[in-house]
Amino acid sequence: MASKFTRSNRTGWMMAGPAAALMAIFVVLPFLFAIGLSFTNQRLISPNPTQFVGLSNYEQLLGVGVLTLAPETDTTGAVLRDADGKPSYPSVRSFTRNNDQYPQYDGMREWFSFGLGDNQVYVLGRDIVFLKALVNTVIFVLVVAPVQGGLALGLALLINQRLRGINLFRAIYFMPVVVSIVVVSLLWRFIYDGNSGLLNNLLGAISLGTIPRIDWLGNPGTALGAIIAMSVWQAVGFHMVIWLSGLQTISPTLYEAAAIEGASPWQTFRYVTWPGLRNTAVLVLIVITMQAFSLFSQIDVMTGGGPLDSTQTIVFQAVERGYGKQDISGGSTISVVLFVIVLSISLIQRWLTREKK
Amino acid sequence: MARVSLSGIKKNYGGVEIIKGVDIDVADGEFTVFVGPSGCGKSTLLRMIAGLEDITGGTLTIGDRVVNDLPPKDRSIAMVFQSYAIFPHMTVRENLAFGLTIANAPKAEKDAKVAEAARILQMEHLLDRRPSQLSGGQRQRVAIGRAIVRKPGVFLFDEPLSNLDAALRVDMRMELAKLHADLGATMIYVTHDQVEAMTLADKIVVLNAGIVQQVGTPLELYHRPANLFVAGFIGSPKMNFLKAKVEAVDATSVTVGSPDIGTLVLPKANVAAAVGDAVTVGMRPHHLTLGGAQDITGRVVLVERLGNETLTAIVLASGQQIIVALPGDIEVMAGQQLHLATQAERACLFLANGLAA
Ligand SMILES: Nc1ncnc2c1ncn2[C@@H]1O[C@H](COP(=O)(O)OP(=O)(O)O)[C@@H](O)[C@H]1O
Ligand SMILES: [Mg+2]
Numbered sequence: 001m002a003s004k005f006t007r008s009n010r011t012g013w014m015m016a017g018p019a020a021a022l023m024a025i026f027v028v029l030p031f032l033f034a035i036g037l038s039f040t041n042q043r044l045i046s047p048n049p050t051q052f053v054g055l056s057n058y059e060q061l062l063g064v065g066v067l068t069l070a071p072e073t074d075t076t077g078a079v080l081r082d083a084d085g086k087p088s089y090p091s092v093r094s095f096t097r098n099n100d101q102y103p104q105y106d107g108m109r110e111w112f113s114f115g116l117g118d119n120q121v122y123v124l125g126r127d128i129v130f131l132k133a134l135v136n137t138v139i140f141v142l143v144v145a146p147v148q149g150g151l152a153l154g155l156a157l158l159i160n161q162r163l164r165g166i167n168l169f170r171a172i173y174f175m176p177v178v179v180s181i182v183v184v185s186l187l188w189r190f191i192y193d194g195n196s197g198l199l200n201n202l203l204g205a206i207s208l209g210t211i212p213r214i215d216w217l218g219n220p221g222t223a224l225g226a227i228i229a230m231s232v233w234q235a236v237g238f239h240m241v242i243w244l245s246g247l248q249t250i251s252p253t254l255y256e257a258a259a260i261e262g263a264s265p266w267q268t269f270r271y272v273t274w275p276g277l278r279n280t281a282v283l284v285l286i287v288i289t290m291q292a293f294s295l296f297s298q299i300d301v302m303t304g305g306g307p308l309d310s311t312q313t314i315v316f317q318a319v320e321r322g323y324g325k326q327d328i329s330g331g332s333t334i335s336v337v338l339f340v341i342v343l344s345i346s347l348i349q350r351w352l353t354r355e356k357k
Numbered sequence: 358m359a360r361v362s363l364s365g366i367k368k369n370y371g372g373v374e375i376i377k378g379v380d381i382d383v384a385d386g387e388f389t390v391f392v393g394p395s396g397c398g399k400s401t402l403l404r405m406i407a408g409l410e411d412i413t414g415g416t417l418t419i420g421d422r423v424v425n426d427l428p429p430k431d432r433s434i435a436m437v438f439q440s441y442a443i444f445p446h447m448t449v450r451e452n453l454a455f456g457l458t459i460a461n462a463p464k465a466e467k468d469a470k471v472a473e474a475a476r477i478l479q480m481e482h483l484l485d486r487r488p489s490q491l492s493g494g495q496r497q498r499v500a501i502g503r504a505i506v507r508k509p510g511v512f513l514f515d516e517p518l519s520n521l522d523a524a525l526r527v528d529m530r531m532e533l534a535k536l537h538a539d540l541g542a543t544m545i546y547v548t549h550d551q552v553e554a555m556t557l558a559d560k561i562v563v564l565n566a567g568i569v570q571q572v573g574t575p576l577e578l579y580h581r582p583a584n585l586f587v588a589g590f591i592g593s594p595k596m597n598f599l600k601a602k603v604e605a606v607d608a609t610s611v612t613v614g615s616p617d618i619g620t621l622v623l624p625k626a627n628v629a630a631a632v633g634d635a636v637t638v639g640m641r642p643h644h645l646t647l648g649g650a651q652d653i654t655g656r657v658v659l660v661e662r663l664g665n666e667t668l669t670a671i672v673l674a675s676g677q678q679i680i681v682a683l684p685g686d687i688e689v690m691a692g693q694q695l696h697l698a699t700q701a702e703r704a705c706l707f708l709a710n711g712l713a714a
Contacts, residue, residue: 251440251442253438253440253442254442254444256407256409256429256436256438256442257436257438257442257443257444257503258455259408259409259428259429259430260407260408260409260429260430260434260435260436261430261455261456261459261503261507262428262429262430262431262456262459262460263459264459267459271444271447271455271458271459272444275444275445275446275447276445276446278446
């Protein structure tokens with residue numbers, strides 16, 4: 001019976017054809033282009049011919065170095081200290097600019113530094129903005145994945161009940177998902193406004209004016225957090241629906257069996273619900289991670305990567321390079337790096353959450 | 358061990374009355390079977406005893422406590438479901454110990470009780486398997502084992518054998534009978550299969566449309582059905598029903614007659630019927646014999662030869678079809694005329710209101 005449908009797949013190919021062709025043209029082909037371009041110096045519009053440049057784009061993007069500097073000493077070997085008693089160090093610039101002894105640091109800038117005993121360790125990078133974007137994106141993923149996944153599960157458990165009007169709640173939680181992220185971002189810009197924003201007014205009212213007004217998006221300390229909160233809110237409904245579908249695959253008799261054995265709500269969750277959601281959890285985790293890594297629209301609309309690069313992200317940088325600075329090869333290189341990161345993380349997640357035999 | 362008493366039990370779903378006032382007493386250690394067609398409310402009744410459904414009206418007593426408002430775990434019951442309801446991600450051992458695990462029982466107690474249940478059900482070799490590695494019969498055995506570990510006062514079974522194939526069902530049926538004999542526990546067993554009911558029960562409760570039709574031992578129901586419904590439901594093949602008119606009544610017998618059966622004197626005392634009343638005569642297929650007095654004559658339309666007996670369908674003069682079960686392997690052919698003798702003392706008589714005379 002099954003053989004005819006599984007073996008003769010001409011009809012199948014014809015049905016999948018249009019979608020497969022569109023995917024090939026708009027996803028696979030550009031991706032292959034990106035890989036190719038990342039090895040060249042292609043610019044968006046340029047009179048010069050394109051040249052193959054090997055891995056230099058990647059070196060430029062990912063190059064980091066560590067420079068450990070001992071404090072400056074006087075002729076007797078005593079450490080030189082400034083007025084505050086702190087030791088003083090040679091300037092980093094003297095190593096990274098035209099210093100023939102340290103060609104590996106040439107063109108790098110200081111990323112961050114920390115003290116190690118009397119020495120000061122400088123971590124240098126060739127492309128500090130990209131490195132900041134990388135760190136911001138990783139922070140975003142590390143916060144959003146558990147928080148959004150957990151909140152979505154909580155909501156799914158709440159709305160997975162037979163109550164009158166429960167569909168209203170389902171619709172409300174899902175609503176932000178169907179609104180364009182650009183619109184949501186614009187709205188939240190008003191909410192986060194430093195003067196008359198909703199959030200400031202709310203906090204002011206609750207605290208009777210003791211909490212000062214904060215320019216949430218204009219402050220390097222709060223901008224990324226503000227975008228994280230808004231992003232969690234926006235997509236939580238989507239993952240709630242995925243969890244909900246997972247919840248509904250769990251047989252109700254399992255809950256009845258647990259009730260007869262006297263399981264408490266927490267034990268029921270632990271022994272029945274959560275094990276039954278295993279595959280859903282893997283899916284939700286991977287989807288959130290991928291979505292979080294591609295953070296762009298919120299940044300573009302709300303902060304443009306600022307203030308002081310505190311909300312730079314990988315995709316925002318890719319677009320900014322490729323189109324803003326017309327450096328197509330640089331943007332492509334970022335895309336390929338992002339692809340490798342996301343692929344590795346997905347594979348690791350799948351391996352960690354595999355079914356143990 | 359406990360007795361169970363239902364008195365005036367009712368259940369409504371929305372405005373629909375599903376269980377319409379049921380009175381049943383199950384004695385301590387008794388094996389009681391609720392039997393009836395699909396949708397008659399057997400499961401609903403059992404689930405009310407278990408505490409999985411609210412009781413709309415009436416009093417439910419288990420042991421000597423009214424348990425109407427107690428949660429399932431406090432009713433001293435264990436339940437086995439048709440769909441097994443064993444936890445798919447736990448080993449057999451963990452499934453058996455589930456109730457003890459959530460009650461934080463010490464490991465030694467768990468091991469001892471699991472070992473005992475496994476011994477009773479002869480499944481020591483399965484303890485470390487997962488449900489996916491078990492056959493249907495083995496899964497149901499695990500579910501029964503989990504019930505045994507609870508040491509309940511009352512075992513509840515909801516069609517536990519319905520998902521098994523026919524051969525396995527017969528084996529498991531015998532095992533359940535043996536289990537009851539070994540444990541001596543009170544058991545309430547729901548099935549739509551009257552063979553299961555007849556073979557397992559000390560006492561059968563026949564239900565139809567939310568009303569108890571008759572309560573009695575298997576043979577009481579077989580030989581003295583209280584009404585047409587029970588007569589038609591118990592026994593396989595079904596009892597034949599033949600329309601007739603009362604021709605004479607006296608203190609010890611009733612004479613009935615119709616073109617199909619001629620005149621028949623049934624030895625029934627004090628029948629509340631008058632001459633001319635329409636009645637129904639019930640004759641079991643096994644109570645009709647070949648030859649002899651030749652009360653009934655008909656044409657064979659269908660023959661099923663089973664080796665140990667021969668089932669034939671016969672059309673009478675009026676066009677009504679009856680089933681006859683003849684002992685042994687008899688050469689009968691479709692189209693042939695058969696002359697049958699009735700056993701008046703084993704025939705049943707039902708009055709116009711459907712009740713047995
Ligand atoms: N949750 C429910 N809501 C409404 N009607 C129900 C519900 N559960 C069962 N019923 C109805 O109650 C009747 C009895 O069901 P059930 O007890 O499952 O029958 P069965 O004898 O086959 O086990 C059926 O007609 C069914 O449609
Ligand atoms: Mg049922």
